[in-house]
Amino acid sequence: MAYIFPCFLCLSFLLILSLASASPPFTITLSLSPITHSLASTNSRDHVSDIAKFTIQRACHLKTPHKKPSPVLHGSAQTPLYPKSYGGYSVSLAFGTPPQKIPLVFDTGSSLMWVPCTKSYTCDNCTFSHINPNKIATFKLRRSATFRIVDCRSPKCEWLYESDVRARCPGSRPQPCPTYLMQYGLGSTSGRPITENLDLPGNIVVEDFFLGCSVYSVQQPQGIAGFGRAPASLPNQLKLRKFSYCLLSHNFDDKPKSSALTLIGTKSSCAGRVHGVKYTPLLKNPSKSPYDEYYYIHLTKITVGESKTKVKLPSKFLVPSPNGNGGTIVDSGSTFTFMDPALYGPLIKEMAAQTRNYKRVHDVEVQSGFGLCYDILDARNVSFPRLVFHFKGGVKMELPVANYFSFMTDLGVWCLTIVSPSSPAGPSVPVGPAIILGNYQQQDFYIEYDLEHQRLGLKKQKCK
Numbered sequence: 001m002a003y004i005f006p007c008f009l010c011l012s013f014l015l016i017l018s019l020a021s022a023s024p025p026f027t028i029t030l031s032l033s034p035i036t037h038s039l040a041s042t043n044s045r046d047h048v049s050d051i052a053k054f055t056i057q058r059a060c061h062l063k064t065p066h067k068k069p070s071p072v073l074h075g076s077a078q079t080p081l082y083p084k085s086y087g088g089y090s091v092s093l094a095f096g097t098p099p100q101k102i103p104l105v106f107d108t109g110s111s112l113m114w115v116p117c118t119k120s121y122t123c124d125n126c127t128f129s130h131i132n133p134n135k136i137a138t139f140k141l142r143r144s145a146t147f148r149i150v151d152c153r154s155p156k157c158e159w160l161y162e163s164d165v166r167a168r169c170p171g172s173r174p175q176p177c178p179t180y181l182m183q184y185g186l187g188s189t190s191g192r193p194i195t196e197n198l199d200l201p202g203n204i205v206v207e208d209f210f211l212g213c214s215v216y217s218v219q220q221p222q223g224i225a226g227f228g229r230a231p232a233s234l235p236n237q238l239k240l241r242k243f244s245y246c247l248l249s250h251n252f253d254d255k256p257k258s259s260a261l262t263l264i265g266t267k268s269s270c271a272g273r274v275h276g277v278k279y280t281p282l283l284k285n286p287s288k289s290p291y292d293e294y295y296y297i298h299l300t301k302i303t304v305g306e307s308k309t310k311v312k313l314p315s316k317f318l319v320p321s322p323n324g325n326g327g328t329i330v331d332s333g334s335t336f337t338f339m340d341p342a343l344y345g346p347l348i349k350e351m352a353a354q355t356r357n358y359k360r361v362h363d364v365e366v367q368s369g370f371g372l373c374y375d376i377l378d379a380r381n382v383s384f385p386r387l388v389f390h391f392k393g394g395v396k397m398e399l400p401v402a403n404y405f406s407f408m409t410d411l412g413v414w415c416l417t418i419v420s421p422s423s424p425a426g427p428s429v430p431v432g433p434a435i436i437l438g439n440y441q442q443q444d445f446y447i448e449y450d451l452e453h454q455r456l457g458l459k460k461q462k463c464k
């Protein structure tokens with residue numbers, strides 16, 4: 001059912017908003033740690049390997065040119081991803097003829113592609129940044145020669161309404177596919193389904209691309225580029241074999257620095273293989289909508305500290321049950337990783353037991369929504385226990401300390417950047433995904449969604 005997308009952007013927005021109440025949003029001032037501090041000597045080697053990568057990418061592109069417009073991507077394309085002050089990453093895509101470039105939230109946790117559309121686009125409660133207040137770029141329908149209203153009988157209309165489509169499109173006369181209303185937790189958007197040309201870097205034109213033309217939204221910093229698993233998502237429309245990214249560490253500002261989002265399509269001579277990547281299977285959720293559009297992976301355990309102490313996690317939360325609840329999803333649209341209280345409790349307990357050198361500040365924890373915060377007077381030499389997520393297939397995600405402990409400027413303390421609903425005793429069974437791996441924990445990892453082989457590739461890497 002496409003109406004209710006419990007997108008998890010909302011949770012992150014809430015957190016950012018609550019933290020951003022005093023001017024600038026919190027910044028991460030330093031990431032001194034034994035784990036992250038070995039970069040100086042590897043710089044020149046990294047540079048050479050970068051050049052090698054660019055050369056291969058260029059060869060890929062030259063060998064599989066994309067001459068004619070097509071509804072799918074042949075070959076490959078790259079486009080920049082920008083960390084944003086609202087806590088997500090933004091990708092700019094160009095739609096229409098002539099092309100209009102529109103920045104969108106890059107979201108692997110939802111599937112509809114939609115743009116703020118027409119001059120009369122209205123957005124309520126959409127100011128997310130003190131640095132760059134509300135100026136939302138809109139797609140001007142009237143200036144494009146190629147947009148089409150989606151017809152009710154088009155298979156694309158069924159992407160939105162699934163089996164409901166017949167009830168919504170009575171009779172057999174041509175009529176527009178009905179207006180959509182998408183709920184993203186607190187926020188929402190509504191508009192009309194259209195098709196347009198999508199222009200990708202490298203003179204690639206994808207025609208007949210399904211897109212929402214939204215005229216009214218609540219709590220949306222930008223439109224959304226849905227990279228989820230439902231048919232309407234960009235990867236499925238373009239029939240991508242894989243896509244990958246490496247998220248730059250973000251400071252919740254809007255500096256124009258970026259890293260690449262790589263899209264590998266059909267017939268690409270470029271496998272996009274990156275050395276040293278480890279793979280874990282992408283699981284299908286046994287239940288239907290909305291959970292089947294998320295990228296599930298199997299977290300097998302979490303270990304803490306040098307002694308690699310295993311956190312005691314209730315196993316029924318780790319894999320989706322037949323009714324679809326439980327399991328871990330990867331979501332670029334969430335800022336901080338979310339954990340069900342049943343998993344969060346034991347993690348906090350172990351982390352706190354191994355962090356004895358700093359003073360815990362319970363009052364700040366209650367007030368901020370972060371579950372583990374420390375007052376550290378001498379911030380020149382901060383260290384926390386090692387944190388490793390283990391996934392099926394022997395894949396280890398050893399997090400850089402900066403990915404899970406940050407100095408919160410507004411609060412004046414250091415907090416674990418993994419969050420959970422505040423009630424200490426959550427439900428005894430999970431509802432929806434039990435863990436949502438947010439973009440903050442994905443920083444400085446190469447992450448590859450290998451759709452062809454239904455697996456997720458991970459590699460620790462300094463993104464540039």
Ligand SMILES: *[C@@H]1O[C@H](CO)[C@@H](O)[C@H](O)[C@H]1NC(C)=O
Nearest residue numbers: 123124125126186217218219
């Ligand atoms: C906008 O935010 C205010 C304050 O949080 C709230 O009262 C109002 O209902 C919101 N507006 C919409 C349209 O959601």
Ligand SMILES: *[C@@H]1O[C@H](CO)[C@@H](O)[C@H](O)[C@H]1NC(C)=O
Nearest residue numbers: 032357378379380381382383
């Ligand atoms: C940092 O802390 C470690 C362990 O607590 C200590 O051995 C080291 O001397 C400290 N370094 C500085 C510069 O304070």
